[in-house]
Amino acid sequence: MPRPRTHDEALRVRLLDRAGRLLSSEGAAALSLRRLAADVGTSTTAVYSLFGGKPALLRELYVEGFRRFNARLRAVEHTGDPAEDLVRIGIVYRQSALADPHLYSIMFTRVLPDFEPDADAIAESTAAFMPLVEVVREAIESGVFTQTAPDTVAITSWGLVHGLVSLELNGNLPPGMDVAGAYEDALRANVRGWLKT
Amino acid sequence: MPRPRTHDEALRVRLLDRAGRLLSSEGAAALSLRRLAADVGTSTTAVYSLFGGKPALLRELYVEGFRRFNARLRAVEHTGDPAEDLVRIGIVYRQSALADPHLYSIMFTRVLPDFEPDADAIAESTAAFMPLVEVVREAIESGVFTQTAPDTVAITSWGLVHGLVSLELNGNLPPGMDVAGAYEDALRANVRGWLKT
DNA sequence: GGAGTATCCAGAACGCCGTTACCAAACTCG
DNA sequence: CGAGTTTGGTAACGGCGTTCTGGATACTCC
Known part of the structure; x- marks a missing residue:
């Protein structure tokens, strides 16, 4: 009896893909449901039947961003020297952010006024x-780092990389500076600060 | 011949004040021109004759935020030990952000979709x-810190405090942790990382 | 004092937005 | 072939930032 459905999984993927591209190419203001639906050749109703509304669609982009981040950070292979591993993870963190800057901005800034991550989404982010916490714990237990709460060291490191990447993406860094070089210096100084003396 | 103007300096101040309060108490979504005008007993026209539009009004809040930040950071008195001064500035940075969290979010996140800082506004931010740069330069010249580009150290420190404060304001930090304590530990580790060995 | 006029600003109008309600369209089954 | 049912495009609603406009206002000049 039903009419053949066109609001299917394929359309869902096309909407998400187009939303991401729209966001990165024309900014948050260009990402309206009318525009999005017109671009993929459907109506705004599709977003409601497939996601439930605009915030729900943005939520998908948010968790997708963390999923990619997660994969990239976990792919960093350990060298046996946890201090060096910490630096490597930091470098991959920046590369991940620069690879999907529009996703990064959804994840960590409030570019999209209609979306606030709920508890579940935040849980995805802490994953x-x-x-990071594992490497830090390893560094402390093996005696490379001084005895401290692993959370403190891990959060400090996260704050450092997140802050630097945010400043870079916001254009707050002085023009013409060697960002990659300064970034690595910062990571190494951070590690030095926690070494057991 | 003219009619006495009511769109004057006093109204301008009242609009800015109300906009700030609206933002901090009810969030970015509540800050609409219609709502703002109704709250202070005028019409939306006032915002256009006094500022030029909504983005221009938000710009005023942005520079006001940096002005306060600037004043607080400059008020930190130097102890003669530049390493200690760097820690103190970091602590005041966090206090400033927590004192005006809504202004901080205008300054460093994109809560307000209609506003993007222009070059002049960004210049205000680098001021x-x-x-920070001065204290770092002092630490390097006096031989307390290792010989490095002052910009690198300053930006690292800024990134660290900005990142930690952002994570804190975004609710990304584990609940129940001693934020102030971990924050100070982070600042001291950062300083240690740059000490001349 | 009344007429004219230059100025100002509240409110209506416009084209967007997210969301919701509705009903024409399109299929299966008796 | 008609009845029934699920589907989704269209249109309506309230709100937004912005623009336009017309009536109210207060001064000058006769």
Whole structure:
């Protein structure tokens, strides 16, 4: 009896894909449901039947961003020297952010006024934080780092990379500076600060 | 021949004040021109004759935020030990952000979709960055810190405090943790990382 | 004092937005 | 072939930032 449905999984993927591209190419203001629906050749109703509304669609982009982040950070292979691993993770963190800057801005800034991450979404974000905690714990237990709460060291490191990447993406860094070089210097100084003396 | 103007300096101040309060108490979504005008007993026209539009009004809040930040950071008195000064500036940075969290979010996140800082506004932001550079330069010249580009150290420190404050304001930090304590530990580790060995 | 006029600003109008309600369209089954 | 049912495009609603406009206002000049 039903009419053949066109609001299917394929359309869902096309909407998400187009939303991401729209966001990165024309900014948050260009990402309206009318525009999005017109671009993929459907109506705004599709977003409601497939996601439930605009915030729900943005939520998908948010968790997708953390999923990619997570994968990239976990792919960093350990060298046996946890201090060096910490630096490597930091470098991959920046590369991940620069690879999907529009996703990064959804994840960590409030570019999209209609979306606030709920508890579940935030849980997804803290998961991305785990590889960092593991490496730090290893560094402390093996005696490379001074005896401290692993959370403190991990959060400090996260704050550092997040802050630097935010400043870079916001254009707050002095023009013409060697960002990659300064970034690595910062990571190494951070590690030095926690070494057991 | 003219009719006495009511769109005057006093109204301008009242609009800015109300906009700030609206933002901090009810969030970015509540800050609409219609609502704002109704609250202070005028019409939306006032915002256009006094500022030029909504983005221009938000710009005023942005520079006001940096002005306060600037004043607070410059008020930190130097102890003679530049390493200690750097820690103190970091602590005041966090206090400033927590004192005006809504202004901080205008300054460093994109809560307000209609506003993007222009070059002049960004220049205002880098001015707030100067006390930091001075202290770092002093630490390097006096031989306390290792020989490095002062910009690198200053930006690292800024990134660290900005990142930690952002994570805190975004609710990304584990609940129940001693934020102030961990924050100070982070500042001291950062300083240690740059000490001349 | 009344007429004219230059100025100002509240409110209506416009084209967007997210969201919701509705009903024409399109299929299966008796 | 008609009845029934699920589907989704269209249109309506309230709100937004912005623009336009017309009536109210207060001064000058006769």
